[in-house]
Amino acid sequence: MFRSALRALALLGAMAAGPAVAPALAQDHAHEAEELPHTHFHFAGLFGTVDRSAAQRGFQVYKEVCSACHSMRLLSYRNLLELGLSDAEVRAIAATVTVNDGPNDEGQMFERPGRLSDHFRSPFANDQAARAALNGALPPDLSVITKAREEGPQYVHALLTGYSDPPPGMTMGGGMNYNRYFPGNQIAMTPPLREEGQVEYADGTKATVEQMAFDVVNFLQWAAEPEMEARKRMGVKWVLFLVILGGLAYATKRKIWANVPH
Amino acid sequence: MSIGLHNSAFKNPVIRWVDSRLPIFSMMQNEYGSFPTPKNFNYFWNFGALAMINLMIMIATGIFLAMHYTPHVTMAFDSVERIMRDVNYGWLFRYVHANGASMFFIVVYIHIWRGMYYGSYKAPRELLWMIGVVIFLLMMATAFMGYVLPWGQMSFWGATVITNLFSAFPVVGDSIVTLLWGGFSVDNPTLNRFFSLHYLLPFVIFGVVFLHVAALHITGSNNPLGIDPKGPQDTVPFHPYYTAKDSVGMVVYFIVFASLVFFAPNLLGDPANYIPANPLVTPTHIVPEWYFLPYYAILRAVPDKLGGVLLMFGSILVWFILPWLDTSPVRSMRFRPIAKWFLLLWGIAFGTLMYCGGKPPEGIYVVLSRVATLYYFAWFLVILPVLGRLERPLPLPESIAKPVLRGGGPLPAGAMTKPMEKA
């Protein structure tokens, strides 16, 4: 619904602004391999907001599953406060990692527990280390992953639930897994969400594979667009203001031109 | 009033003091206040003013973005995301700036189309039109270099493909490309110089826009009928008539702009640009931003590298000689019953090219691109020159006031008092 609302909106823009943008919209569909199943998310639509409990559960999935391989280097622990976690919770989460700091007065580098201002710790020191540890595959950073893929949230959700055995006759590369929604269908990532109860939710939500995938998408979308709620709120105000202003401007124009035959 | 001072008509003593020494207030009054403007403009005539506003918005947001941006290959991507996440209202500036580029091209494309449809490029406005083409070329260069700055995958590969176009020229091609890059591939020196030029060029555009407006105020505006105003009964003073009309267009423009920025900020962008640039991995589909797609389609329609590059540049350079290619004695397409449809077909060809430019270069899209490219040039180089001589235009109205004054009615006060003068 989010996407279709956007399309409708942009189409409106295209009609108002002339034919120039319409082809660019059509281009949106160019790279799609298999039609993605459609899931409704709370952040969709013009007034959609972040479902905090889902996103918080999603962070737990990220922390306990994804973060073994995937970094989110653009986020800091302090950002979790905006997700609704308490100050004490976030400090505790940050303190579980060790961070390299320094040099100190003796000129030595040292390790210390993480703080609120630290960036999320990456699982690997660099890309080469990741490839060396993971059979040549490089797990992408997830900070903006939902913005970095066509139909981001739908795609990530579909990918996480799209694993199955390869169809008969398909030969898989060494160490590759079959996934219906991955371009080329061969993905190096092993199915990350395999079984119910892989994480234990504190709020008692049943951690099915579907639920975990749904939650983690909520988290990743929030991580990619932390400004979304403020942006939409401001947008509603601006558009309302402009519509009223437009009415006034048009009335003024009519009045001024009333005596001019044209 | 002593000799050597400008004879100012302003009453306010301070304004009068300044105006007698530097008549900027008189100038504003003459050019934007009482400036006699044809009274039959339609809303297509909003788009020049809108482009001006758009340029201001781009410069304002750009200056503040530059305060936070770091032009270095290891930091550019992260600094842009930092603007989005940590800088106060940074996301607003960045989305306004990114979508502002798209809005700028929408506005300018409509502005150009207006010029083509109503023959605004024809005598005596040839130079005005040519200055406009210069602005468009500068805009394209600025937009291209700006798109490189976030240093995503599309930034990097777009820069690689476009700079490599120059390698098509024989003998000097490779040296030119090395000179553009400042190295042996698109790299940090390239990013640095693009940032420098991206900051500079908008001010050059601003200067050329000034020339564009200055030239406009010599010839006066064209109008939907394409005939010259014959006297005060054909014009109204710019203010308040067109300031009021432009305000209406402006609000509609801002509604579209705000809808994009606040509700679909990434709709016109490419997701691949949220992946940091990687010189060793090419994305499967390299597509430029939507506003460059027609030229990209022309490039790919030609199987020969140099030919494609020449045709692509030629597709815009041909606009420079448009005033002399069009041989028709009338300006407005309203009175050209045949040419109107050929021009509409040209618009469709342009749209087709835009569509094909975003598609993979294979099968039907190649065929379509070639047909559309052929027509694109045929319109300028064959149809316009020939048709202008063959076509019999519809009878032109006697004056702008004539067709609308038939019912009678009082003339606006401003139009009565202000003689048609050349600025």
Place this chain on the structure above:
Amino acid sequence: MAWPFISSMNPARDVLALSTTEADIKSVPVGGAVTLVWRGKPVFVRHRTAAEIESAVNVDLAELRDPQPDSARHKAGKAEWLVVIGVCTHLGCVPLGQKPTDPRGDFGGWFCPCHGSHYDTAGRIRKGPAPANLALPTYAFTTDTQLKIG
């Protein structure tokens, strides 16, 4: 007068200094390939199979766009090692074909996804818009399996 300004845009001395790369290639299996980086560009090193060499040798030069015999594409006595700059001569994309899962085009070499150029097992252009064969870097074998590029 203008020359200092133009010249300053050309590669600076530190950029020029990074002009050699060395690599040990003995771990690349027959049929395998490795990508090195030289001057910010990828260099494809492919350990060609006998079949790949044969198909590169048995080509009628008259049907090539940029005619070069296979012997001009590798060092004498080192036919199994093909070393080319991995940049499509059309508009500078990196062709696919290094990884076993990549498409290699109609001629078993490389395939450029940007505008559909096909290269053969000697890195020669066979189909598509690219005007020339994949460029050869200046390189030498310092030992039997030690490669020095630049």
